[in-house]
Amino acid sequence: MTTSQPRSREYAAWRASWGLALRMARRDVRRHRGRSLVVLLMVSLPTALLIFGITANRTLTPSDEVLLPATLGSADALVFPPLTGSEETIVQDGSGSNWLLRGKGRQPIPGYDPEATAADNAGAIGEVLGGRAIPVEDTEARVRLGQRTVPIAALVVDARVGLGPKAVLLSGRWAQTPDEVVVTPQGVRRGLPSTGTLTLLDGSREVTRTIVGTAQGWIDVRMADVVSLGPVGSRSGDPQSGSWLILGSGDITGDRLKALGRYGLPIRSAYLVRHPLTIDELPEELQGATEFGASETRIYTLGGGALLILITGLLVAPAFAVSAARQRRTLALAASNGATTAHLRRTVLGQAVVLGALAAILGAGAGIAAAYAYQQWNEANSEQTLYLPLTVPWTAVLGVTACAVIASIGAALLPARRLDRLDIVGVMKGQNVSRPASRVLPVVGLVLMAGGSALLILGMRRVFDALTVPLGALLLVLGALALIPRALVLIGRLAARLPVALRMAARDAARQRARSGPAVAAVVGGVALLTTILVAVASDTAQSARDYEPFQRSGEGYLGLDPSLDASWQSQTAPLRAVAPQFVINPVHQVTGAMWTEGQAPDRPHVNVQIDGCTPEQAIIDTTFWNSLNSGTSGPASFQPATSPCQLIGDDSPLGRAIKALPAEEIIRRLELTGASADTVRGGGAVVIGTPRAVVNGRLRIVLGAPFEPFEGAEVGQAPTTAPGQPPTPRVERVVSLPAVSIPRTKDSSAQSTGATDVLIAADAVDAARLPHTLLGAVVHDPAGPISEETERAVNEALGARSAFNVERGFVRDDALAIALIVTAFTLILLIVTLTSTALAMAEQQREDAAMAAVGATRSTRRAFAAAQAFVTAIIGTVLGFVVGFVPGYAFTYPLTASSYDFVTGREVIGDPTVVVPWLPLAIAVLGVPLLAALLAAGGVRRAPVLTRRTA
């Protein structure tokens, strides 16, 4: 006899055994529909949620590849202009957004003129790329619609060449001259006409364009409002403002990209977006970031999968424990007829395979369907028309589906493994008691909990990386799960003085740990996770509330005005007056000389407050400070924004503390000034908030300095973020001295002084002192009382898109809905778990019905017993889960909230964590779930104990 014959026989037996197990499982699924439905829900719900989340996220944050039709259309590449003023070559990955300067040696592009427009340079770019370069620009402008002006987004391109899905003509024709435009459905949705003319505002000029058709035109992810051939907006058509779509160049591969890097041209290649370079193929300089991103994605994917397996396993385990327990007699019969332990295990595992696979597929389908529904809803409700096609990440979906099946099999593994200790004689005699609790398991649990706690403490102190806290939390929960059997035994022993129903339930949970253990574990896991989430969310909200800095007095409003509009104060505030004639509206000016806008040289003076102990020159540029800073820095990378003690308020304050002007009476009203302070303001004075050193002998000194070029890397009004080198020499033009009073900065005074303001000057005094100023907006209040939300809405509707009117309403919580949804979802899951276990317990106790009937039990008694069963299972789990979940919740929250914003100093404060326990939602979970489960279990009892059933 050959050895292959026994092997093939073994294989045949194995196959036959699995065939039988799967056949039995399929029939069992059909026969026990209720139980099967529970398993299906437990597996498919988390699977569906996770797949919905992944798919929705991938859909809402589309990859470059998904966006190719909108960004490149049928073009081979999108080429951005080379960085001007640099001689360096670049290295890049072909995405167009990830590139670095590499070093000197850039080759000039033949025929390319950096001062010329994109249209003028198209030939040179096309030549270098080996194709036809089509200039393309996305820009913003304003159009006049009746009395309103509306900002629009324009795609400036000659779409006649055929750009594929990037620009698709819907009706009419493409623009053939710069005076013609086509309007998109998004533009029409926003109120633009689809025929006739369009009036564009070009600075103070109005330009009329003829609408010749409608078309879709995409600017990255969003649809443009118009597609134009000619420039749109005041800066449209400038050098450096456009890029080029390249047609007919063929695939821009990695080698071609490398070669083009010599010209300093950032390129988005359609080929490389579809076939990205591997990490090894990437230039060395770009490998690190890509590798980090990839490993981060791997960690999140693995973490998500592990979490799914854990949660699904915990949820499904009670149902499989039910299944295995109910099959015990059948399995014992099978064993007495020669079935091996392996055969028995396959019977239980077969169900897991059948139900797990079915549920995972259903869950995946439901998740994708939900994501599709969400995408449709999002598209219908978004103000923008976005290019967000449903993107299903099939690899992740397959991974999650596999994880769900693994979770089901894992959940069935424990009851299946217990079958090797099946007491056939005991089962046939009707005995049904769990084996003694393991002595090793609690020790393992305690060790895991100790390890988890240690990691959490280290995580709180930020000793290790960001994974320390999640890992510690996981170990803590696993340790707690290992302690559950011993905890159940202990609670059973402590139940002697409880009423009989609770006593029986506690003892039953202790005796039937094989059934109650997985249910309690699922509840512990669920509540631990819920507690962690709720503590983190509530703490984050509390910190936001603590750090919230009101920008106005409560119930009063602020109207932001667009300084680029040439409209008068009267016309800009007219909509407010129309809606609420009783409003008191006061203009807010910022006293500043350096309102720098893009493209405009900083040729106006710097206005700063002279602080006590500082010279007027230091108020302009604190050379002493900057020189000391320079000598202490080793290079740009180590340089952080810093504050000169002499530049606290004004144009050069890194904290953004400004000097503002309001009518004197408004200052007095807002700050509730009385007596001498009010008189000072009325007399043309100022109020200094929070910086007493700005007032010397009752005077405020404002220094006007001559213009200077900003430091390298700095914007005017901001601290330099790179080492400035040798600072320019300050030149004081004049110093204005005003009478002033000082008040401390509090949250109230911050709100009263319109946000980040340190000095309020009476408007008349600003004019008298000839201080430069710019209109920012208007503060608005209603003498009758707080401005209602309804009025606020009405004002904003009247204003249209031109400006926004906001009323201060204090910190508004926005987490209530999220918390309600989270608590509801967890409550449902916990109820299902608890009731599944209770149903099994009640089914197993049918043997005791005759005894209960004999001693006078009624339906109410049976209800009380069912309620007690559900309550005990749930309360043990929820209390343990709360205790276990609170620790990681605290640990997650501590580092997150330990840094906060100090509204007085405007600086980050470390070491003052906000940890809030949201007692109400937690009480719903910890106490409400057990009570609700008890109520439902009691309500589910429809009949009195069986009275006359023969029990022998």
Place this chain on the structure above:
Amino acid sequence: MTEPLVVLDTVSRIHGEGATAVTALDQVSLAIAPGELVAVMGPSGSGKSTLLNVAGGLDRPTSGRVLIEGEDLTTMGGADLARLRRRRMGFVFQDYNLIPSLTAAENVSLPLELDGERISQARRHARHALDLLGLMDLSDRYPDAMSGGQQQRVAIARALVGDRRFVLADEPTGALDSHTGEEVLRVLRERCDAGIAGLLVTHEARHAAWADRVVFLRDGRVVDTTGTDSGVEGLLTTSAGGSR
């Protein structure tokens, strides 16, 4: 003459309807006095257990009346019947039917606790009942830590706890060895001698010998009644011959 504690007056019990109707009890009348132990015998399917269930209010007769201390069980609602079982009668089953998650004392005090008695008081009554049966040492043991005989004695203690006057035992020795079975019946006999009424369902003549009277059922009808003095063995012989 002593007033009977339990009276079954022409009781019939028919299961099912029409062609599938099965008469489990047919016009059975029986009276049990305090201190009397009545055994019910008969072949399988003769209606012994149905008689016990009807007498204990676990099942309702199709016709006839069942009176316990003058109260008609057939007119009582489910709650009243349950109250009666909690306070005035106790059952002993063949397979003990103790609640596995309760100790011996807790099993015995169960009907009292369900009746709202304070735990400490119920436990005191339970200990007293266990003491009467010589089971005080076992009061804190769980059923699965006791022998069959001990469990059955605990079940008897539960059936007797408090002010119960009527014990119904359905094959109480069926799962016990002969020696233990005799011990259990001796206990039952003692309790009846102390004044309670007992109804014992059995199919063994030697167990029926502990009773004051034996009622023989066949096809739901009482085919004979006799005191133990008149010779149970004789009745059984006749029954086995099938001449009755």
